Every structure is written in C-alpha cells, then in structure tokens.
Amino acid sequence: xxxxxxxVAIDSLMVRLFDTIDEGNMPWILAASQRLRAAFGxxxxxxxxxxxxxxxxxxxxxxxxxxxxxxxxxxLQPDTGHSGRRHEIxxxxxxxxxxxxxxxxxxxxxSEDEVIRLHCARDYPVFALGFAPGFGxxxxxDERLATPRLSTPRKRVAAGSVGIAxxxxxxxxxxxxxxxxxxxxxxxxxxxxxxxxYSLLQPGDRVRFVAVSHTEFMALGxxxxxxxxxx
Amino acid sequence: xxxxxxxxxxxLCQLQDAGRLGVRHLGVTxxxxxxWVAMNWANWLLGNALDxxxxxxxxxxxxxxxxxxxxxxxxxxxxxxxIDDQPLAPWRSFALHKGQRLTLRQPRQGVRAYLAAPGGxxxxxxxxxxxxxxxxxxxxxxxxxxxxxxxxxxxxxxGAPALREVPEALRPLYPAKPVLDLVMGAQxxxxxxxxxxxxxxxxxxxxSRADRMGSRxxxxxxxxxxxxMISEGIPLGAVQVPPDGQPIVLLNDRQTIGGYPRLxxxxxxxxAQLAQCMPGAVVRFRAVVQETAWxxxxxxxxxxx
Numbered sequence: 001x002x003x004x005x006x007x008v009a010i011d012s013l014m015v016r017l018f019d020t021i022d023e024g025n026m027p028w029i030l031a032a033s034q035r036l037r038a039a040f041g042x043x044x045x046x047x048x049x050x051x052x053x054x055x056x057x058x059x060x061x062x063x064x065x066x067x068x069x070x071x072x073x074x075x076l077q078p079d080t081g082h083s084g085r086r087h088e089i090x091x092x093x094x095x096x097x098x099x100x101x102x103x104x105x106x107x108x109x110x111s112e113d114e115v116i117r118l119h120c121a122r123d124y125p126v127f128a129l130g131f132a133p134g135f136g137x138x139x140x141x142d143e144r145l146a147t148p149r150l151s152t153p154r155k156r157v158a159a160g161s162v163g164i165a166x167x168x169x170x171x172x173x174x175x176x177x178x179x180x181x182x183x184x185x186x187x188x189x190x191x192x193x194x195x196x197x198y199s200l201l202q203p204g205d206r207v208r209f210v211a212v213s214h215t216e217f218m219a220l221g222x223x224x225x226x227x228x229x230x231x
Numbered sequence: 232x233x234x235x236x237x238x239x240x241x242x243l244c245q246l247q248d249a250g251r252l253g254v255r256h257l258g259v260t261x262x263x264x265x266x267w268v269a270m271n272w273a274n275w276l277l278g279n280a281l282d283x284x285x286x287x288x289x290x291x292x293x294x295x296x297x298x299x300x301x302x303x304x305x306x307x308x309x310x311x312x313x314i315d316d317q318p319l320a321p322w323r324s325f326a327l328h329k330g331q332r333l334t335l336r337q338p339r340q341g342v343r344a345y346l347a348a349p350g351g352x353x354x355x356x357x358x359x360x361x362x363x364x365x366x367x368x369x370x371x372x373x374x375x376x377x378x379x380x381x382x383x384x385x386x387x388x389x390g391a392p393a394l395r396e397v398p399e400a401l402r403p404l405y406p407a408k409p410v411l412d413l414v415m416g417a418q419x420x421x422x423x424x425x426x427x428x429x430x431x432x433x434x435x436x437x438x439s440r441a442d443r444m445g446s447r448x449x450x451x452x453x454x455x456x457x458x459x460m461i462s463e464g465i466p467l468g469a470v471q472v473p474p475d476g477q478p479i480v481l482l483n484d485r486q487t488i489g490g491y492p493r494l495x496x497x498x499x500x501x502x503a504q505l506a507q508c509m510p511g512a513v514v515r516f517r518a519v520v521q522e523t524a525w526x527x528x529x530x531x532x533x534x535x536x
Contacts, residue, residue, distance in 0.1 A: 006417030009466035009496035010524045046255045048464030055464025129258035130488035199257040
C-alpha cells in the first residue's frame with residue numbers, strides 16, 4: 001500500500017489509496033483516517049474521507065504536511081477491528097413514500113416484496129458522507145436493484161426518504177432536492193445537532209435496513225405524508 | 232448587551248464568521264465570510280478576534296436602528312452606506328448614536344460589505360460556528376440558518392473602542408479585471424494542451440448563476456481528457472470543470488465531495504477578490520504552485536499579527 005499524495009489547494013492535499021470503488025477499501029480508509037488524525041493533531045483543519053481518497057487540510061507548510069502524511073501511513077494495515085458501528089435502520093417501504101418501488105420491480109422483473117427483501121438482505125458500508133449533513137453514501141446494492149438517477153431531480157424530497165442511485169443507496173437526512181429513486185422512508189433522525197457526533201452515520205459504519213409496517217413506522221415517530229403533500 | 236434593530240434586510244444579509252471547520256467528514260459545508268480579508272479588517276478595527284461573527288451584506292438592502300449609542304466598523308464593498316442621510320465611507324470604525332439609522336443601499340464598488348460590532352455579533356454557535364447556511368439550517372442569530380430578518384435584534388457586547396481607519400496602503404484594491412491566483416491541482420495535466428493555454432490566457436466572464444456555493448465562469452470550452460473521477464473531497468476555491476467545459480469556482484457553501492475534474496483551487500486572496508466581483512465582471516487566472524502560494528499567504532497574514 002503506497003498512497004499517492006496530490007496537490008488540491010493551498011493548504012490541502014489528497015491522499016489517494018485506491019483507483020476503484022470497492023467495499024474492501026473501507027477498512028484501509030478508516031485506518032488511514034485514524035492515523036492521520038493522530039499524526040496531525042491540532043494542525044488538522046479538516047479530513048474528508050471518500051470512496052478511494054482522504055482530503056487533508058492542515059495549517060502546516062505543504063512540504064511538512066506531505067512528510068507527515070508519508071510517515072503516518074508507513075506500514076498501513078486495514079482496520080479489521082470494526083471500529084465502525086453497525087446500525088439497523090427501520091424503513092417503511094411503500095409506494096406513497098417510495099414512488100419508484102414499482103419502477104425498480106418492473107425493471108428487475110421482481111415483485112415489490114422481492115425488491116424490499118433484496119434491499120434489506122445485506123450490510124452496506126458507509127463509503128462517505130456528503131451532499132448534505134449526515135447523508136451517507138452506502139452500497140453496493142444487489143445488481144438487480146441498480147437504477148440510474150431520475151433524469152429530472154425532484155425539487156423536494158422528504159426527510160428520511162430512502163433511495164437508490166446506480167448501485168448506491170442512502171437516506172435523506174433532511175428535506176432537500178434529490179434525484180435518487182425513492183423506495184421507502186425511515187423515521188430515524190440521521191443528523192441531529194444535539195447528538196454527540198451530530199451524524200448517526202460515520203464513514204466506515206455499516207447499515208442494515210429493516211422493513212417495518214406502517215404501524216411500527218408511525219410508532220417510531222415517522223411522518224407518512226406522501227411526497228405530493230410535502231411538495 | 233447593546234443592540235441594533237433590523238428595519239430592512241434580505242436573504243443576502245447574513246451572520247458569518249470564519250466558517251464551520253472540522254465537520255466536513257459529516258457532510259457539513261464550511262460556510263463563512265466570502266471576503267475573509269474584509270471580515271478580518273472589520274474585526275481588527277474594533278480589536279476583536281479576527282474571526283468574530285460579522286454581518287455580510289451582498290449588494291445592500293440592510294437598514295439598522297441603534298437602540299443605544301455604539302461603535303461599529305464597516306469594511307469591504309462601498310454599498311453607499313449612510314448614517315441617517317450622511318454618507319459613510321467603509322474601512323473605518325464609527326459611532327452610531329441611539330436613534331440613528333445605518334443603511335447600506337446599493338453597490339458603488341465591490342459587492343460585499345462587512346459590519347462588525349465590539350466582541351462580535353451574538354449568534355447561536357452550531358457545530359462551532361455562527362456562519363449562516365440556509366440550505367443546512369445552520370447558523371445565524373437563532374442557529375437555524377436564517378438570514379437577518381426585519382424586526383430582529385442584532386446584539387453585541389458593551390464597549391466603545393477608539394475610532395480608527397484601515398491604513399490606506401493596506402486596503403485591498405477592487406480592480407476592474409482582477410487576476411486570480413490558482414494553485415495547480417493534480418488533474419491539471421489531464422486537460423488538453425489547448426485548454427490549459429486558454430485557461431490561463433483567456434478572459435473569463437462571471438455568469439449571473441452565482442451564489443455562496445459557487446460561481447460559474449463563461450469562456451472557451453475546456454476539455455478534460457482524463458478518466459472519469461470518483462467523488463472526493465472538494466477544497467475551498469476549487470475550479471471544477473463539468474462536461475460543458477465551463478468552469479465553476481466552488482465557494483464556502485459548496486458540497487463537501489464531488490466528482491468533477493479540477494484545474495486546481497484559487498488562493499484565499501483570489502477568493503476574497505472574487506467575492507467583490509459582480510456578474511459580468513471579467514477575470515483571468517494565473518497559475519501558481521502550492522508552496523509559493525502558501526508562503527505568500529503566510530506573509531499576507533503578518534499584517535494582522
């Protein structure tokens with residue numbers, strides 16, 4: 001493992017570990033993140049991990065930052081201790097809150113129940129947070145569920161909406177525009193400024209979606225108003 | 232506490248500081264004053280921490296009524312500021328007496344003015360910052376991402392620091408056609424040779440599609456010849472080139488990750504200059520290397536040391 005270090009801005013460097021998206025990247029990214037945080041300490045301004053990279057912004061001179069990154073990542077080993085957490089996220093899968101559920105079924109030739117079962121059938125690592133606070137890019141979903149983004153994004157997607165784009169899946173933490181195929185909604189608060197760490201999901205965590213009934217969804221504090229009512 | 236009553240405002244009159252740092256791995260945007268140089272000077276005039284919360288006003292439209300005697304500071308764009316009917320030039324601190332009205336009317340030079348108060352304006356710090364980000368419902372007076380609103384109060388500490396001006400020689404210039412330093416990034420070699428020549432030798436016109444997330448530039452079409460990119464962290468000032476070949480400078484309220492190739496990223500001083508450019512303004516890019524740009528920036532910061 002010989003990471004590449006690239007210039008991105010006056011005070012920022014990109015640490016590139018991989019060239020392709022793979023679930024196997026995450027233990028390495030996580031390990032690199034921990035080592036870099038320790039090595040930079042209070043000199044670290046921001047560290048943004050993503051699928052194959054970590055962007056590091058620091059207050060050190062570029063040459064010094066580069067040296068420190070090199071030293072910190074020497075002999076890097078993947079973090080197999082599962083320091084990331086595992087979350088079970090309840091989802092009410094239903095056409096009124098997941099208008100593309102039928103589309104996914106039609107595309108794959110599966111029943112809607114089969115689509116739901118496949119979406120709940122595996123743990124998804126959180127590759128990166130981005131797009132909005134607490135929005136975790138997860139994957140990869142079963143190939144039969146892979147669906148391109150909507151050609152015209154919705155102006156408004158309800159908070160908690162669970163969607164699929166290509167082979168990635170995510171839940172929208174707050175109302176926002178969005179182009180993902182929606183298949184259900186979770187009552188879980190994904191970003192909460194009162195919570196320690198703010199975001200439920202952190203890069204490297206794993207997520208298992210669990211189908212719940214409408215009754216359970218409401219009991220958990222869900223908002224079942226259909227998309228149109230929220231538009 | 233002393234306070235100003237907001238009598239007129241709009242979505243572009245916002246509480247800002249140096250931004251929300253250390254939380255970008257959670258998908259939280261940086262935020263913060265677009266013209267950090269003007270923010271620093273506004274705070275410097277009052278002896279504040281340089282990153283104390285200030286009011287950023289783009290284009291004007293703000294009117295404030297003093298409920299007590301106070302001392303404030305104004306820097307950045309000339310937005311035809313008045314105390315009652317008397318013109319008030321920026322780059323100085325000034326007294327505003329009880330019952331007097333401060334208005335920022337319309338741009339005469341530059342785009343964004345910064346108003347500071349002793350100790351900084353009071354706001355609800357969220358995730359370590361008062362910076363207003365409407366999209367994320369973070370920051371501002373009440374912490375919910377709202378711009379300053381008519382009827383609200385802007386509060387700040389007691390204190391009447393001696394009046395002073397920013398020395399003329401140290402005030403930033405707002406040239407008609409600024410040259411913006413761009414730190415060359417790793418993908419720069421993946422643009423065509425012609426595109427690289429054009430990037431640094433053509434005029435670029437600021438599009439009207441500009442906000443605190445990013446600013447579009449119009450000019451020759453730049454062609455990226457590298458492999459498609461996987462989304463990765465985006466630095467402040469990144470000059471990204473989407474498939475239409477027209478670059479976008481990503482600003483303080485940008486998304487945290489993205490997958491368009493980048494020429495590189497503007498320096499902090501270039502970003503401060505860009506923040507004072509109107510749509511339709513013409514700019515040029517100058518390529519600089521990271522180490523040189525970093526040393527120049529350290530030198531520039533000495534003026535506040």
